[in-house]
Amino acid sequence: MYSKAWEKCSASVCCLNFYNEHGVLIDTLSGFKINKSLVTCEQAFYVKGAQKVEIRFVEADATTPKASIRVDYKEFLDDHRVGFTHNQADYAVFNIDFAEFQDIPSLALCERWNYPIGMPVAVLGYNGVGQNLSIKAGIVSSAFSNMQGVRYLQIDALTCYGYSGGPVIDPQTMQVVAIVSRRNTPATKSYNDLMSYIRTNLEELRKIEGKFIFGELDPIQVLIANQNQIKLLASNIYKHTASGASQAVMLDHIITYFNEQAIIENHSLKSTNVEFDVTGIKK
Known part of the structure; x- marks a missing residue:
């Protein structure tokens, strides 16, 4: 059939x-x-x-x-x-x-x-x-x-x-x-909500990037990298999960x-x- x-x-x-x-x-x-x-x-x-x-x-x-x-x-x-x-x-x-x-x-x-x-x-x-x-x-x-x-x-x-x-x-x-x-x-709605939260987080973090330096480390850049990693992971899960x-x-x-x-x-x-x-x- x-x-x-x-x-x-x-x-x-x-x-x-x-x-x-x-x-x-x-x-x-x-x-x-x-x-x-x-x-x-x-x-x-x-x-x-x-x-x-x-x-x-x-x-x-x-x-x-x-x-x-x-x-x-x-x-x-x-x-x-x-x-x-x-x-x-x-x-x-x-x-x-x-x-x-x-x-x-x-x-x-x-x-x-x-x-x-x-x-x-x-x-x-x-x-x-x-x-x-x-x-x-x-x-x-x-x-x-x-x-x-x-x-x-x-x-x-x-x-x-x-x-x-x-x-x-x-x-x-x-x-x-x-x-x-x-x-x-509902799964797609949750994914879209998460992407929206990450975009908002990145926008706020970039506003203060470079303002707090500890030695040679900018902790805001670490947080930005972390948000981008979460974004990539969420996208891969969404695309590969049936x-x-x-x-x-x-x-x-x-x-x-x-x-x-x-x-x-x-x-x-x-x-x-x-x-x-x-x-x-x-x-």
Whole structure:
């Protein structure tokens, strides 16, 4: 069942790598192709410090690049973003109607409203550290809504850094039932809080750096080094630790978005196909 899901769906799942001005990889998300669009999580709109973004699909061996492009992050947002920011539904949509991606197959969205607890699912995404595509077997272990009324599935499948934005697949129908949103978990919130505390500590320490010298030692520099070590350790733990209870946003809003786009496109197509006779009167 899961090998079939890999065979049918893996070619449609991509990695989004975000690089800073020095060419250093600062964030990784997963995404998937729907028609001529790329769907991922809303985090793609707000990658702080990103200068370039690479979109990469791989072969069935999980690592060999099949098609990829790299564009300026600003261009990615300004020219290719077609979904709404601050949509509170944790999804992002980008136009990827590029020649490089014409042969990449599209996944299909499932329009079911409810999914039974215990239903088997396949989760596809990229290991942000190893940069390889992988598939995880799991089940729907629970369901809930947040304060904004956005519905989520809780997936009992091990996911790690890089999986956010990847598709949750029904291996019976090969359709997408949800989008991985691991960064909304309590563990991620705790990690973000810790990073905020460390940034504040470093800012305060740098204000008094060099003002207290004992012999040749500046104890403030020692404290700064200590904070940076904690920051590095926390980042490595976050990136290398898999979560066994992932959250995945259900497709209510994304299906509405694509249905509205289809209506607009059909209306536009009908408008351009109106026939006229030689007198200029509409037939």
